[in-house]
Amino acid sequence: MTTEEIRKVCIDGSQAYYDHLDKNGKGIHIINIHSIEKVKEDKLKLKINSKIFDEETLVFKYLATNQEWSIEGVKIQVYDRDTNTLVVKPKPEVYQKMANANVNDWQIISDLKFLIERVKQWYILNGKDLKLPNQASRLKPPKSDIYLEGNVPSIEQEKALEFIFEEPLSYIWGAPGTGKTQFVLSYAILHYLANNKKVAIVAPTNHALEQIYRGVIKMTDLAGIDRDQILRLGGPSKKFADEFPEVCEIIGLENQLKQLDTQIAIIENILGIDSSSEEEKKLEKVLDKIKDVEDFKNQISDLSNQHGNIKKQLEKYDVKSRSYELKLKSLQRDQETLRRKRDSFFHSISKVFGATKNYDEQIDILLKEEAEYDIKLKKIKKEALKIEEKTKELYLLIQDFKASVGDKKKELKTILSTVDLEERSELSSRTPDYSKIKSAINTKIESIRENRPVYETLATEYNHMSKEALLLKHEALKAERVRLANYSTEERLKNVSIVGATLDTYLYRFREEKLNADHIFLDEAGYSNIIKALTLFNQGLPVTFLGDHMQLPPVCEISKRDIQNDINFRPVMVWDQSAIFLEALFVQKNLDDVVRGYLNGVQAPFQSLKKTNLTGTFRFGKSLANVLQQYVYKEGFCSKLNTETEIILYDVKNPPENRRRGRLNTSEVDAIVNLANSNFTPESSVAILAPYSAQVRAIGSKLSSYQQNNKVLTVHKSQGQEWDTVIYSVCDIGNGKRPWFTDSQNTLSSGLNNINTAISRAKKRLIIVCNPDEWRFFQDQLITGILQAATKKISV
Structure with a gap:
């Protein structure tokens, strides 16, 4: 099969495996709760019966009603791996159920299918680079002067040791007690270290990794090699961490950093100088500035409404004024008409005969009405003039407020630039949505308050210390943290000579950057499956398997019988078959031929993967x-x-x-x-x-x-x-x-x-x-x- 075909099998097999587990509710780890204790009115302390692999995968299940809540419904505030303790803050309705329940009414479920997804993603990123090693070690086999007093290997073990340096891909097969670790692997590693080289030790499980590390460290100690040359990636067991804290990535350094961060946060919280409090203050100040802007905008809106209402009133006065002027003109025309009639020849003749109208009386009535409308017109014009002046005043006031809003916006933009908030780009809009910004800020403030550990209960423990003593303690803790931070994992990886990890940790940590090593050793190869072991084959390094394939094969939720009966499960065989069979993928023409050999129990050919036996x-x-x-x-x-x-x-x-x-x-x-x-x-x-x-x-x-x-x-x-x-x-x-x-x-x-x-x-x-x-x-x-x-x- 080609590299691309192998890559596709691994991706398809992972997807089929994931879908099967998801469909059938498998791939989950049940964690029982031993005790539930109220910490505060909204928080609970849970003692659990086993470790949590990944907090993000947790679901809390109430067995009485089969209701489930993710970490959104039951937020994890603190997880103490050493004491198997969780401090959680459930939503109010969940809190009542959990606080008053029997411990047997609750379970914590950890969904481990994400590990399958990680493997699939590794092949999407790196599968194109898969190839079997074709170059043996750059070192010649070690000479006998490397052997430590009282720990001389047997002839059989010595041949196996030489075999490691002669073959690009080797397998040291031996039952328990045959010296695979103490004599063969340890002397191979000591030889590499003596030549300033780096090696990687990988194993399928934490137990297997720690077991082999114990054997290797025993020999490196005897050889006088400092333990700071050895690094164990991932989370160790408490027992291993207690025995070998120097080599542990998490317990040895990062947990210490976390503990220091907690101590620093406690002191800063008591002193009121913690970063979360400072950020909260900045965010609250942003809210104040937004309120100022909104207050000014509201006042502008009120003034604009007043301005609009007054303008409407002025328009009404203008209409009424024009109607009065028209009335006055009408009255004046009527008066002129009456005067013409009064002074006409016909009116003079009519007076002779005594049949005349009293035009003067009518004119007097019109004059009186004209005088009344003239008074009204003058009055309304006077009122209109006052309103016009008020309109001008309001307009100028609105312009002043608009200028002030511009200044307030600049202040808001300046302070908003000091906080980490995606929504601050909203200010660049012509019509910013301040409600959107406020909502984001309030959410962030709530998150800060909820995620801030419950330090208040610890404050009384420091009542005996003065502020000056607390400040000195704070500076000492910060200095210690700086010192430890210099030994981060990335820095240690550059300087150590032995790097160890489980296969899951290895393929996740080095999915984008390759491990700079000279040889990779896979212990418990028989218990490792093909798909994870193949992730060691994208660097062109010599690889050595160690183990006993007569022990248990890998664990897979899809059985060989399932794979035999359902063609859609054929690619899943890479999850079920031992790593010692992986060369079949490179030798056979297609997946059908590989699956046929797998189902028929064909023995591993050990052609590309060269095998040597330890029988004593x-x-x-x-x-x-x-x-x-x-x-x-x-x-x-x-x-x-x-x-x-x-x-x-x-x-x-x-x-x-x-x-x-x-x-x-x-x-x-x-x-x-x-x-x-x-x-x-x-x-x-x-x-x-x-x-x-x-x-x-x-x-x-x-x-x-x-x-x-x-x-x-x-x-x-x-x-x-x-x-x-x-x-x-x-x-x-x-x-x-x-x-x-x-x-x-x-x-x-x-x-x-x-x-x-x-x-x-x-x-x-x-x-x-x-x-x-x-x-x-x-x-x-x-x-x-x-x-x-x-x-x-x-x-x-």
Whole structure:
């Protein structure tokens, strides 16, 4: 397949996987709440049972009504990763439900599908650069003078070490205890460091990464290499951070910076000089300036209304004045007409005969009416003159106010330029929408107030300090922060020699900029899937896989059976298949050929990916090693110890009436609870493993303190971890079910890998809990072989 075809498979497979999880409500992590405590009238403190991967993915679910709220409805104010504590501010209607509820009424759901989206985005950006390494290390294999006293590798380990520097793409295959980390990987890294080179260590899980880091740091310490040359990206476990704070990105530095920021903010808040308070004051000042502008604009509007009303009144007076003038002219015309009639010849003759009209009397009436209208006209003209003067005054006043508004706008623009607000561009508009600006400012002020941590409750703790002492403390904290800031991740990446990360962290951090390293090592390669491991192949660097592909394969929510039955799921095989098969994508002609080999269980060819084996274990005794050689490591496996691994068989019978509860085996649950309570504590180096979630839940419900300490797990979740003692609950047959994850001959369930992973977690002692009498009917099974190698049997 071409690079572009591989890229398309990875993008399509990611999308199909995401859509499947989204459609079926999968890909989520349930976080239970142990306690709910009121902090203030609107805030709550929640103690939770596990870590939060990403706060942005959280949904709060009220089980009584199945209502859900995102972080918009339940805002997270503080998350303390070390103590698994959240301080939240729910909306008022949510607060009442949460504050008065039983803790079992609520769940926090973390949607992890965003990790799939991250992988897809990586291939969109970088998939075009994929290629298998074709250049081996620039260094020759190390000479024996690099070996530390008391830590000399075996001939087999030495050959594996040389192999790393001779092949561009290599795979060091070895079971637990064969020295992959302490002798092969560590000496390869020491050789690179001795030549001023940089290496990257990547692993599929946090547990696996920290396990390999412990082995490497042990050797770098012996070699006298300062731990500041080592960096572990991403969030470590508390235990690892406590052991190796110097190498941790978050706990070592960024958490310290965050703690300093919190302390500085507390002091600044008490002193009233914190940045959020200053920003709030600026925003409030902007609101005041907007109010000034709006007040002036309102006054202009009022004056303009008055001006308009007066002009209308003046127009009415003008109309009335013209009507009076017309009336006066009419009266004068009528008078003139009467005078002409009075002085006419006809009127003179009429007087002789005594038949005349009294024109003088009519003229007097008109004169009187004329005088009245003349008075009215003069009066209205006088009033109009006054109104005209007032109109001019209002006009001038409006112009003055408009000039003042211009000045106020300039002041507003000046102060608005000092705050970070997108809406300030609105002022450039000819008709600015001040309501839009005010709304944005009020939203920002509300956000500042809501996001400001609740420092008021801490202020009383500083009552004994004077203002001068607080100022001195403030300066000291700021100086310490400047000092630590010089050791930011970006700066450390330039100076360190060993960089470690999970695959998810690696592909996210280096999606745009490549890691400047000389060699990449992938631990637990068998548990890594193809799609994430391929992200290491866009830099042209030599890559070495380490691991044991006879342990568990990658976890995928879409099974091999689903992929076989639905052609749309074919690209998803890159999420389900182990990284050791990735060369098939570059060798086969098309996806159909790749999927065919995947479904048929074709073994990895190890042609481009060159493999060398480590067959001698310092972990398992001879009897157990012989069993593993017979069933698992058929290419060769032996013990380098003269002692036997302690294998204790707990013989537990599950009565028929208890056998109709799925994969649950209640008798094994009870036996394990008694065993743990009688012989161990939650702090002991012990883990209780089972192949099925139902069994783990049942045990965990009765051993809650063990579960809280991550000591009750499915076999899948134990990958990459080790304990002195492992208690393995077999479950099957005794629960009335045929073996599934315990069937070492079932390739569909990867039963062989599941069992091998479970027993490989034990460093000193394996306690296997089952009914051996029922298992004796199942021959050629790894479980049967382990039972036969038991060093002690206890009937319960």
